[in-house]
Amino acid sequence: MHIVVCIKQVPDSAQIRVHPVTNTIMRQGVPTIINPYDLFALEEAMRLRDEFGGRVTVLCMGPPMAEDALRRALGLGADQAVLITDRRFAGSDTLATSFALATALETLGKEHPIDIVFTGKQTIDGDTAQVGPGIACRLELNQLTYVAAIDSLDKAKGEIVARRRAEGGVQVLKSKLPCLITMLEGANTLRRGSVQDMLRAARAKVTVWSAEDAGVGDLLKCGLRGSPTVVKKVFAPQPREEPAEMVAVEGKTPAQIGDAILDLVFARQPKLEAELTA
């Protein structure tokens, strides 16, 4: 089986800083990580490989330094890594991203036909959960999103049964390979690669593809030009106009504080008091 996992290198956004004067993002010095959701996808892919044989390829679109993320994935146990990097990809929105990734997947599939493409549920920087469905749609893969568990896989029949998180419950779906699965968090526990995995990863060559290498013919579909959405404004959230009313606590017993809060809550929400005491 050939399984490809799309992973994205993202800034560890807890540490993103905004320039206080110009209000622009300061990426410099912000550590990067593999998008956490993608790790669940990677682990699930490796689990299937270990059970059914074959190989796991990790695919990433990003700047040259995203090679670090791919190398890390190799250290976790992936077999092969491909980075597609090109300045003409810069500024891609989800439509352009899914175009570039889908094209690269097609190119990859020419060598070894792909059975399953995995993506994470969503990224923590883009946070759209749209790239996975976008890829599936472009490649006409059966789409299984928000998968919490893969119940079974019949390699011979090319059938897969998966549990998909839906609103209010879980759908048990039977579908056919090739398919695209977006993996839900918490679906598995990430393994720690062995010393041998780490050494292999350190020695491995990450395949680096330009747009042409990836098979992209129509550059108008890439990057900013291929992105129908336009960011018109980036801004920091405004503080509330009215500052919080601070409840005086000095010299009060807890019981008095409790009552003071209660009075203020009900003063502001008289309806609530009526509802609660009704």
Place this chain on the structure above:
Amino acid sequence: MANPPTKPAAGRAGMKKELPEHFKAYRHVWVYVEVERGRVHPVSWELMGEGRKLADKLGVELAAVVLGAKSPELKQVVRQTYHYGADICYICEDATLAEYRNQPYTRALTDLVNTHKPEILLLGATTLGRDLAGSVATTLKTGLTADSTELDVDDEKSLAATRPTFGGTLLCTIHTLNFRPQMATVRPRVMAMPEPDTTRSGRMVWHTLGMNEADIVTKVLDFVADAASNKANLAYADIVVAGGMGLQNPQNFELVKRLAATLGGEYGCSRPVVQKGWMPAERQIGQTGNTIRPKLYIAAGISGAIQHRVGVEGSDLIVAINTDPNAKIFEFAHLGIVADALTVLPALTDAFARRLGVRALAS
């Protein structure tokens, strides 16, 4: 948005405001009404409320799209769409649409769009909505702004969708200038629930799908409904009490649960609490958890990081308890108490219990 640029893009091809000729016929605002097993997801009505405002601003009509298998419930839903503001309801009844599956639903919605040409298409950012919106937008090759928190139309009648970006550190406003429809998803509880007007009525437009079950690869073997008893319904609770890392250990969350129980509300927490394994993921409040919109939100020992803030800002009254007078949460709370949550929570529980005439529930 996969990669919002740090600066607004200016002066590039995409910014040209001249809409291609073949898109000029695209008119009206559409809301996809999510029906699963006969139930409408409340986010759809929230979107109808928002869609109505946009349609009025644009001077166009508001349409609802209802997909599903033929059933009396579906007819009922159509009527409801008018009550929530629809002028038109597009309906497609087909046996293959009995349960949500990407393939027939994508087909139905794209066919409808291509036939009736809306300028704006809104969906709820639920597991269904996000699954569907991604394929539809890709099929139509148009722009999609996911997880918007604010919708508006600008002077040029273009949809301005605002969403958190970079993990919520910043907000950005996104437009789809040269493509139609302009698509956006919005998370449950971000928009207010409108009051239905049962006297309203509208037109119904039928659509036939023309797909056979045999054409559809994916089959639904089973649906396991979440056990209602242990499933948190944070998003729609009227009162929510939440604790953060300031509570220091898992045992102290009993204080949060007790206050919530006394008030007949739900309890929740910040993300690190989930990461520590002190609470299940479904209890998380914030950007990557539940968005809540209660009448009363009490946050104890929560610092008020932006990712938390975007999930609670719609609350009518936010009460924050934090030992640090400079905590960010006081920037958006209505009432602030600088004190130890471990003493304030029980005191508040007692106070409410006394006032409400109920006994504080033992754990």
Place this chain on the structure above:
Amino acid sequence: MAEHFDAIVVGAGPSGNAAAYTMAKAGLSVLQIDRGEYPGSKNVQGAILYADALERVIPDFREDAPLERHVVEQRMWFLDETSHTGAHYRSDDFNEAKPNRYTILRAPFDKWFSSKVREAGAILICETTVTELVKDARGRVIGVLTDREGGAIYADIVVLGEGVNGLIGQRAGLRPELKPAHVALAVKETHFLPEETVRERFNLQGEEDGVVIEVFGGVSSGMVGTGFLYTNRESISIGVGCLISDFAETRIPPYELLDRFKAHPSVAPLLKGSEMKEYVAHLIPEGGYNAIPRLTGDGWAIIGDAGQFVNAVHREGSNLAMTTGRLVGETVVQLKAEGKPCTDANLKLYRDKLAGSFVMKDLKKYRKVPALLEKNKHLLTAYPNAMSQALQSMLRVDGASKREKEGQALAALKKNRGSWAGVATDMFKLARAWR
């Protein structure tokens, strides 16, 4: 099949990087192991980079190393509660083509250094902790075990650049446990300020000019320790460090010490309006010459902080780390070339190289300072206080004659130190320790 390398380097700090680079560049097969998520992820430094030591490893490092500012001005401040007395030295001569000292941020710097090491051909694995040294029947070190599955990895020599509290050497009985009086705990914060503000506040002309301030006296609240404040491109590094034994005795929490320092009226205006970005704590070995452990054995050698190679008096560490790393590297390369095994006897070459370098000479020169300061803590408070009182009285024009003021100053000195005999003894001790 078990892997075998010419050398395994534990740690990807400045010492480990210098060692790995030197050996890999010469064509040896080198494996470097670091427990951090990436090199430098957990490493802490002020930080000042001394160019000379790095230049001897990577001569053209200035071309692409992430350097913040080069130092054109050094300030020495003696603090008491409300004032500081200082000496400033600024010279345009420091604006040379190849400046001698730079401020750096360790995370990007270590990452860059590591990329050079890998370019040179070494193999690096991160997020991997070496847990144990593997020894053969005769007690020679032949490899390492890690916290990952997959067993041992072997090498002709294991170079320990594991930093001050690296446990591998200790666990293997190669070096003694640290004594609290031989280690300082430093806490440090990085404060973000717009680049323009940094330049304005420190009166910096050139885009890359920088200032460092070393602070003595009240900053350590009577403990043996010092504070520092360095300008980076768009941030300021500020920290204090004191001996662990003193923290234990005074029970002052380290962050509180730093808070006091930041609130000092001479310091607060420099940080005003800044946004705290990072808070870290790290140990610094300060035992000096007398605390240096055994440095080599059969199949192993120690470099950098793990070998206590820090000159606490001059706040040098990374340069000693890089120099010791380079010297071990050169030694192993030479032994390999000569076909000699890395036995303790053959590694004498490293010890000799060390003895001939500034590293040992400097540490030897100050070998008495740590003990002196440890036993005479008043040195760090009495004199700064007296100096401050004297200057304040001199500068205040209040009708007292200058002669009276001189008398007051001397009296203040005596009062701060207790007695004239005490002052004389201090002078004598200091002179001897510095000789």
